[in-house]
Amino acid sequence: MPIRESANQKIQLFEAALHLNGGRPVSGKLFAGVDLGTAYIVTAVVDESEAPVAGVVTRSRSSIRDGLVLDYVGAIRILRQQIQKLTDSGLQIQKASAAFPPGTMGRNAQAFGNVVRAVGLDLSGLVDEPTAASLVLGIENGAVVDIGGGTTGISIIQKGEVVFTADEPTGGTHIDLVLAGHYRIEVDEAERLKTDPSNQGEIFQLVRPVFQKMASIVRENLKGSDIQTIYLVGGTSCFPGIEKVMEEETGLEVLRPHNPLLVTPLGIALSCARTSLDKA
Numbered sequence: 001m002p003i004r005e006s007a008n009q010k011i012q013l014f015e016a017a018l019h020l021n022g023g024r025p026v027s028g029k030l031f032a033g034v035d036l037g038t039a040y041i042v043t044a045v046v047d048e049s050e051a052p053v054a055g056v057v058t059r060s061r062s063s064i065r066d067g068l069v070l071d072y073v074g075a076i077r078i079l080r081q082q083i084q085k086l087t088d089s090g091l092q093i094q095k096a097s098a099a100f101p102p103g104t105m106g107r108n109a110q111a112f113g114n115v116v117r118a119v120g121l122d123l124s125g126l127v128d129e130p131t132a133a134s135l136v137l138g139i140e141n142g143a144v145v146d147i148g149g150g151t152t153g154i155s156i157i158q159k160g161e162v163v164f165t166a167d168e169p170t171g172g173t174h175i176d177l178v179l180a181g182h183y184r185i186e187v188d189e190a191e192r193l194k195t196d197p198s199n200q201g202e203i204f205q206l207v208r209p210v211f212q213k214m215a216s217i218v219r220e221n222l223k224g225s226d227i228q229t230i231y232l233v234g235g236t237s238c239f240p241g242i243e244k245v246m247e248e249e250t251g252l253e254v255l256r257p258h259n260p261l262l263v264t265p266l267g268i269a270l271s272c273a274r275t276s277l278d279k280a
Contacts, residue, residue, distance in 0.1 A: 030091060030092065056086060104167075175207045
C-alpha cells in the first residue's frame with residue numbers, strides 16, 4: 001500500500017514551515033522534536049492540533065557519530081542557536097522531546113535528552129527513532145529503514161509496536177567517501193556534490209554499490225520475518241533511485257515518503273505533543 005496521503009501532506013507542511021512560522025499566526029502551546037543526527041540536527045515544532053508550525057535544519061558533522069553524542073558541547077551550541085532562531089521569530093517553546101537510534105540504551109540514550117535539557121527546554125520524553133517515524137507514517141506493520149549520515153537503522157514494527165531493532169555502521173558518509181576518492185576532492189565537497197540534484201543522475205552508478213550494501217544489511221536483518229513493506233526515512237534516503245535498489249535487493253515493497261529527512265523529527269514533535277497533552 002502507498003504512503004498515506006495525509007502523511008505526505010503533513011511532511012510537506014513541515015517542509016514549508018522550515019521558513020519559520022510559515023506566515024500564519026500561532027496560538028496555544030507549542031511542542032518541539034529534536035533529531036540529533038550525524039549529518040543534520042533538525043528541530044520540528046507542532047501546535048496543539050499537531051500541525052507543523054516551524055523548524056530548523058543545521059548541518060552537523062562532528063557532534064553525533066554512529067548514534068552517540070560525541071561532541072556534547074557542540075550539539076548544545078547548535079540546538080541553542082536553533083531555539084534562539086525560533087524564539088526570535090516569535091515562537092515560545094518550552095517543551096521538547098528527543099529521539100535515540102535503534103538499540104541505544106542507558107546513558108547513551110539519556111545523553112540525547114540531556115542536550116535538550118541543557119538549552120533550557122523541559123524534556124517531555126525520549127522516543128526511539130522508528131517509533132517517531134511510525135507516528136507520521138501511520139505504520140502498523142512493516143520495517144522502518146532509517147538511513148542517516150553514519151548508520152542504517154532497521155526496525156520491525158508489528159501491530160504498531162517496535163519488536164526488533166538493529167543499527168549498522170553504514171550511511172551517507174560512506175557515499176561521501178566513495179565520491180571523494182573517485183573525484184579526488186574533500187569530503188565536504190563530496191557531500192555538496194551528492195546533495196545537488198543536477199549531479200545525482202551522473203553519480204548514481206558510482207554510489208549504487210553503497211546502496212546495494214545497505215540493502216544487503218537490511219535483507220539480512222529482516223530474514224525470517226514476515227515483513228512485506230519497507231519504509232525508507234533519513235537524509236540519505238532522499239537520494240533518487242535508492243528505493244529501487246532496495247526493492248531489487250530485498251524483493252520487498254519499498255516506500256519512500258516525501259522528503260525522508262523530515263519524517264523522524266516531525267514524529268518526535270508529535271510524540272512530544274501527545275505525551276505532554278496526556279499528562280495535562
